[in-house]
Amino acid sequence: MSSDHLRRSDMSKNSKANKGMPAPDDRQALLTELRRCKMARSPHAYVRGNTERFYEWVMEANGDSLPRGPAVWICGDCHTGNLGPIANAKGKVEIQIRDLDQTVIGNPVHDVVRLGLSLATAARGSSLSGLNVVRMIEALAAGYESAFADEVIDIRRPEPVHVTMKEAVHRSWQHLARERIEDLHPTIPLGKRFWPLAGDERKAIEALFADEDIASLPTSLKGRKDSGEIVVLDAAYWVKGCSSLGRLRYAVLLDVDGGVVEGDDLCLMDIKEGVKAAAPRYDDVAMPRDNALRVLEGARNLSPFLGERMRAARLLDRGVVIRELLPQDMKLEIEQLGKDDAMHVAHYLAGVVGKAHARQMDDATKREWRAELGRNRSKTIDAPLWLWNSIVQLVSSHEAGYLEHCRRYATDA
Incomplete structure (x- = not known):
């Protein structure tokens, strides 16, 4: 050279x-x-760019109420933008986690809660009702748990994911060059x-x-x-x-x-x-x-x-x-969610994360973890209460943090 x-x-x-x-x-x-x-552009952008605030909450506010999952590699920053089509060396393309800066061997619950926060923030930014958010979190829990079943069934890709996947498969070097280096x-x-x-x-x-x-x-x-x-x-x-x-x-x-x-x-x-x-x-x-x-x-x-x-x-x-x-490497751009897509997207993406965790567990560990995930339900929501309560607290905390961030940014500007 x-x-x-x-x-x-x-x-x-x-x-x-x-x-x-x-x-x-x-x-x-x-x-x-x-x-x-x-980070001042939207609450969802603030959530994506502020991993530290999420883990401050985990360590200081609510960490003890979360179940302690099996020791596996986790994404550590599991928001929607860090999932997307990825190609392997032979050209096959799948939806996988695409950013591992924060990866550690830790509690898989952190990935589930952070993905839920990202989806809930996107839903609120899309003017979806609180009822839609409840159903989306239920779908998130079901999608994640499905990855630990004895027989895992492939989940049909929701339309927003399918559109990105279809684009990724047909992309060439020319697309990449124009997008990345113009x-x-x-x-x-x-x-x-x-x-x-x-x-x-x-x-x-x-x-x-x-x-x-x-x-x-x-x-x-x-x-x-x-x-x-x-x-x-x-x-x-x-x-x-x-x-x-x-x-x-x-x-x-x-x-x-x-x-x-x-x-x-x-x-x-x-x-x-x-x-x-x-x-x-x-x-x-x-x-x-x-x-x-x-x-x-x-x-x-x-x-x-x-x-x-x-x-x-x-x-x-x-x-x-x-x-x-x-x-073929693309991120999912899920800034807006329609009410018809919200539950399907949550179920599918949670399944992707669940499969990433499950491939690191033996059968006995998967069964034990699925049983743990099925506990602590209530009559008002078909999802673990620790998951729902965590997302409610985090959405509130991050919304306040976002507004304060914007105030400081506007003042400095």
Whole structure:
């Protein structure tokens, strides 16, 4: 691989495009402000971007009332945007958990409650009635419990999920390029979403893809040569996500065989820093101490399609996770819920999370956990009372937190 590729790319970019771009030392303040802005857009955006507030509630307010589930890898940040179509190395696509930054070996109940909070917030933002929310939480409980039955039945995808899945299956590199980098040419255009790199960042990225283990990641996909030459065409700091804004995040454009051809020869790599999880772990279990290795191990257990396409490494003395972004990788955009879809979506997504937990349990553990989930029902709601009470408290807490966040943001602005 030529170490001059990134330098030539940087020199070839229009100097006007770099004008006004933040220097690496100025990123943090801008990213913090952007995160605050994103979280002010809606209560649902606030819930997605504030994992810490959720776990403050778990630890301080209501954690003792939740059942202690089996020790399994959990998502840790299980909201609707962190679920979606994921492709494996052979091109098969399934709905799985797609973001594992917060993954730990912990209480599976935390994923169930956080998903319920996300769905309830989306329902309220869609002006659905409280009765609709009650029925949705009942469907959530039923969908999650169904994953632990002796015979698991595939659940038909609800229309909002089916539409996203259908789009994902038919997407190509051209779709990905226009969506992510706004261009089909083999460069990453600097602007609002991509910022220039510092010299040490460029050198570190070049060195990273010179490693055989990392270089084998883009060549492992179906239809690519295992022996293909890996060339770094371009790289940039990536302004992406919400809760992850402020950590190391890079987009890297690679050519797999040394001859730049649109499509399978080009690939877009995502490098993301692994940081300490806010989600509480069980004390009596062993987990990787390195945060990038923790994320990788969680992905392999919870989302096999994603886990097989990831590597953990060190970059600038920090643990990072590397994966190729495939056209089929999409998040579910469930900002609005119709009353006819709400229950079906809740049941289906809870089943996806339940299956991710269940594949880590033996039959006896699954039976015991399902029996525990079936307890503590009342005559007024067909769901565990701890689940309903938790979501009521969390919706109230996060709504107040959101309004206070907006007040502070407006004052500062």
